[in-house]
Amino acid sequence: MKLVTAIVKPFKLEDVKVALEARGIHGMTVSEASGFGRQRGHTEVYRGAEYTVDLVPKVRIEVLIDDEDAEAVVDAIVAAAQSGRIGDGKVWVIPVDSVTRVRTGEKGSAAL
């Protein structure tokens, strides 16, 4: 089993979700994150005091998936989330020892 984690731009979430569903993947976990990287942040000014916010809003998507599907999932996410602009994000894959579905206690692929 693998865990695919993707950091993407927030407005691409919907597209990624659609792309994954198209591949028959119906589960994922999403959370808010902030990214720091090549993409520049922005500047805010309050009563003349200038603040640099160098963290940019991102969305983190996590998908548990069978080993053999991992690469395809990565490709699907990359295709869906790509805008070609700096800051599109990263996708990485981590090995997973075990997965359990809380509701039933099922393990492995059956738990997805």
Added chain:
Amino acid sequence: MKLVTAIVKPFKLEDVKVALEARGIHGMTVSEASGFGRQRGHTEVYRGAEYTVDLVPKVRIEVLIDDEDAEAVVDAIVAAAQSGRIGDGKVWVIPVDSVTRVRTGEKGSAAL
């Protein structure tokens, strides 16, 4: 060392915490997440425009643990978080290379 990650329903967090403490585990990191899966989201209506929110609120719990305790921790979480309803969540285990306690620089089991 292992990292046990659990996605559970928010109102189960307290129960999971109690269950882990009962097993002598006194550290964990918690964050907010949103889940997408079998569990249906909900519909909101604003001035007649209907919005489907298919992400449901979840809590992510992460516990670093010695290899030999991993399975027991997973079982404890599953037992505590189970409501038997769709959307109870997932628990997965990932291998960890090293853990360091920031305060002391201790590594490995001592860092927990």
Added chain:
Amino acid sequence: MKLVTAIVKPFKLEDVKVALEARGIHGMTVSEASGFGRQRGHTEVYRGAEYTVDLVPKVRIEVLIDDEDAEAVVDAIVAAAQSGRIGDGKVWVIPVDSVTRVRTGEKGSAAL
């Protein structure tokens, strides 16, 4: 490739960022988290009803890095985030199978 995850006190984030930049690391992903551990939470009182909040605010920092740099990054984070007080946090390292840059599709070190 490795994924270094650090849970640190929120007001240390800026220091960690500076320390990583000093080591030539220009990318990371940050998110909010709450920690439970030795550090005590706090108590709030509303109309005489006392609430114990045992989760304390933390920041999670994730850095993807080449295998050989992992240890140095951990050390840099530990040095920057250390206040010597209980609750300074943890840093852990996880093996990563692959990393892809969404914008270009580049893989591996080139994707960082």
Added chain:
Amino acid sequence: MELSAGDTAWVLSASAMVLLMTPGLAFFYGGMTRAKSTLNMMMMSFISIGIVSVLWVIYGYSFAFGDSGSKWIGAFDWSHLGEVVNDLTSNGAPYPIPVLAFAVFQLMFAVITPALISGSIADRTKFVTWSVFIAIWVTIVYFPVAHWVFDFGGKDATGAGWLAARGVLDFAGGTAVHINAGAAGLALAIVLGKRVGWRKDPMRPHNLPLVLIGAGLLWFGWFGFNAGSALGANGTAALAFMNTQVATAGAVAGWLIVERIRDGHATSLGAASGAVAGLVAITPACAFVAPWAAVVIGFIAGAVCATAVALKYKFGYDDSLDVVGVHLVGGIIGCLSIGFFGTKAVNAFGADGLLYGGGFTLLGKQAIGAFSVLAYSFVVTLILGFILDKTLGFRIDRDAEIEGIDLTEHAETAYDFEGRSGGSISGALSGVRTTEGAPA
């Protein structure tokens, strides 16, 4: 009597201020609930404005103030609000103001009273049943009680309410509004039962700035409530105004000192709650006591209510936002306080209390006023509540309560901060109910 533009100006201003109290209450209450039920809490106030105002035009004003000759209730007919306007300067005798000014000022009181009740049943009340409840409750409880207390018999002084006729002093509604709402709140808290997770889950206020916004607007509007009850811009109004201010200040001090001593911290929720407790307590007394006494009354109300909010834990009823601890207890303190501090020295239409040589007579009357309203309201509300619970059902189901009443009763959530900058993870537009077309 000739119309007084000055008096009319003040009563109109005061009416607007009292209207603002109901939204103010919505924010005060809404900030105190959990984030998942704030909209429902506020809607319970807003719908009261809607329902009661409409009933007022149809029969409410008549039930409360119609010429019936009865001391129990006004006339059983339609409110004639279409007719009384014929004479544009038709006066609300014996006050030189248009009768519609009096009618709209009183309407605002009728609006806020049921809204006050809603605090005791936060997070768990079926919205439709609540709406039905309001309509029936104002009809069989508020309108009659308003007649008892506020109807002095009109032009010919017949048909004054029995409490008014008996000399019970209640300048701006300690009985008809606060004790009434507090007793009804207790009854409904009993009917609906405790929230899921009560005394276990954190049920802390989710937005204290919103609570303070509500408290600020309530304080502002309350000057209209109390000083407006003089129905003119005169010395009585000024006295009521001053007393309202200083009693409230005293109550803030009283509540915070208790908190500081007992809990170690003076809280912002305490300041807001103290203010409301003081405003409640001075309401009946504001034009009958001297300012120094108002400070004392306020201080006592603040300190006592800070303690009384714990009664619910002792007796085991989930009066969620402390309608009993603040409005019932505060209202009783205020009513009885006149029996001690009342003095004709400040108001010839008042009476002397214990401290001014009036003996126990006034205190006795005040007690009768307070407890008869308490008893009537509690009993009738309890019966009405049980009937509605058995018929329409008064409480949402357990799952809905856990998921959040805003979502299940109103199909809304209060906040969406996710789209703060850049995108959002908060769903997609899936249809437009108001038209056949699906989204593009």
Added chain:
Amino acid sequence: MELSAGDTAWVLSASAMVLLMTPGLAFFYGGMTRAKSTLNMMMMSFISIGIVSVLWVIYGYSFAFGDSGSKWIGAFDWSHLGEVVNDLTSNGAPYPIPVLAFAVFQLMFAVITPALISGSIADRTKFVTWSVFIAIWVTIVYFPVAHWVFDFGGKDATGAGWLAARGVLDFAGGTAVHINAGAAGLALAIVLGKRVGWRKDPMRPHNLPLVLIGAGLLWFGWFGFNAGSALGANGTAALAFMNTQVATAGAVAGWLIVERIRDGHATSLGAASGAVAGLVAITPACAFVAPWAAVVIGFIAGAVCATAVALKYKFGYDDSLDVVGVHLVGGIIGCLSIGFFGTKAVNAFGADGLLYGGGFTLLGKQAIGAFSVLAYSFVVTLILGFILDKTLGFRIDRDAEIEGIDLTEHAETAYDFEGRSGGSISGALSGVRTTEGAPA
């Protein structure tokens, strides 16, 4: 005529209340946008206060109410607000109030009207262009139309506005304010085009308590707007006040009932929207109809507007916060309603409508009033909008819209809750523009 302190007191109070409506509108609108554009939305209202008030002193008051003898516009000169104050009790004939009280009351109307428009072009409007638009729009649209409707010809009754002279009844601005703003809103929504992601992305209100705060303040202030339009504290004011309250209540009921039946849920946004729809509809009618009729008018406005907000999906214009569905439609309902429910029985200066034996005469006049303002405002705004779009540009670019207009136009974000307790991940102070020094 001698100055009436009572009438003056009421007009001053009312003026303050009407001023508060514009911030109230800012919150009502600001809560309805996404979190990333709430500040811009509110700024569109606040800047209107700034610009219009300044113009009012220079020439605005004169354009609208100056003695020109013309029925189309007031005098083309400077406002003399420096001179009319010479006589401290100089009266705004034929009302016994200082002319500056009249001038400031009317100023508040001029301020809120352009602010109302902004709702139709949320999230995407260049702030500088908007500011320029306001200045021109009030000059060529609002000031003349105010003359048409609100100028009864001053002391010598010459130069009354053509609609006023024709007997079109509009007590507090259904035409000049609401239809005017609604039609302009439609025009600008067409000029600016749809938001990125319209009918696809979630564009739900990000802060409903803020919407309700706005609605509450609007309701409060509207008593000043409507009852203040009597320009005195008298029976007409009391009638307008009562009608404002009960029509609004009726509209809340109307909107919520439609929602409940159609969508299955009564919403808090619906309650707030219904209130505003009712306030809009009763504005022109408030002193010309009986309270029972006000309830009916409100109910109709609530129910119809609840449906009319979907017109934009049918016709494909992105009137983001429903200026058309609420203000244009509500304003038309209100204006025409006088043709049905108007009656001299409640106001000798009114007229009898269809239901009171007045036949279709009044209805015809009302229709002329409503549609001439609609047409004038729509056409002029459309032309002005296109010119500004071609010259200054009226819309921010696509990337800025996605990132959020608060950030790109105002260099601010509305909320930072991250530092709730302990530290924060929200950036660092990088410089101080107001001084040469860099941060220490």
Added chain:
Amino acid sequence: MELSAGDTAWVLSASAMVLLMTPGLAFFYGGMTRAKSTLNMMMMSFISIGIVSVLWVIYGYSFAFGDSGSKWIGAFDWSHLGEVVNDLTSNGAPYPIPVLAFAVFQLMFAVITPALISGSIADRTKFVTWSVFIAIWVTIVYFPVAHWVFDFGGKDATGAGWLAARGVLDFAGGTAVHINAGAAGLALAIVLGKRVGWRKDPMRPHNLPLVLIGAGLLWFGWFGFNAGSALGANGTAALAFMNTQVATAGAVAGWLIVERIRDGHATSLGAASGAVAGLVAITPACAFVAPWAAVVIGFIAGAVCATAVALKYKFGYDDSLDVVGVHLVGGIIGCLSIGFFGTKAVNAFGADGLLYGGGFTLLGKQAIGAFSVLAYSFVVTLILGFILDKTLGFRIDRDAEIEGIDLTEHAETAYDFEGRSGGSISGALSGVRTTEGAPA
């Protein structure tokens, strides 16, 4: 003198409006702090209402307005607020209003002045010491200074304050309120020192809609403050009202134009700040200048204050929310402006300034007024501040400041949005302090 219901109506309405300014200020300031210290910020205002109102009844009114024959201070006795009410129409000579109406109106001024100071010491002030500070400060600074400026000597015109007697013009409190609070704010910022992380950490406003709510309520209430200071509903009040509106508008424009040119963006915080700067500056001048001059004064105040807020970076004091840059600087601008723009043409009780041929006489008087209050307030506050710091301690400790003062001083946090829908990660109920019982 006979009581004027009209004048009384206006003063009562105005008093309520001024009361609302203090909560308004709490929101204005509270939204500007970080989320972890918003409650403390608001509490600093709310406690001022509590403490000052109580002192007012005991001796405050007497200290400020008691008949002492002295030009430095009123009478050193108790306030007699229990006695002056005996005659319900007892008038505050020479104004035909009840003396209690005058007393409560003036109370609201005494309440807001110390609250204004709190902005300079955000995030780090011990709440108990702050409470003690208020009580002493109003006693030795505000009450005397109010006597200097606002006491015209009562019925027999003896004992007028020395500034009033000297002909210093300050209609509504530019000296006694704003310069006074601004100078005290500077002194306390020096006493308490800089916040941890100043000029390094992001200390941006955490909730700008809350700031705008505060600004809106301040603007509204300020009409009561300024126009209410006429103590009657007359032409002077109307002039003050108009000037308040248009000066504020001018200041919004002034501040935003400076921002736009200097920083490239007009901000919502700038609009709110500009409004307050304009309101401050017009306060002393509002009934002494023509409306066109009010626009100019407002514009200057907006533009200058937009620059003055940076002084703190230059001189290195942490005046956290710019009490100096807005209230001290704005107050000075306003006081001196009368020396230029003052004219008897608009107010017979005023005086002619430089531009109206009055020469430098008036300007000189105004300068004396402004700087004597500045100096007295600064010096006394500095000494008082140091004494309190050495005895009770004025500042919380470093760890508490980092963790957040709301938590450490008030045991509360402002927001809990986590339970938005479904569960929550925000802790558990662990006990009820008000009763012995532990949670079930």
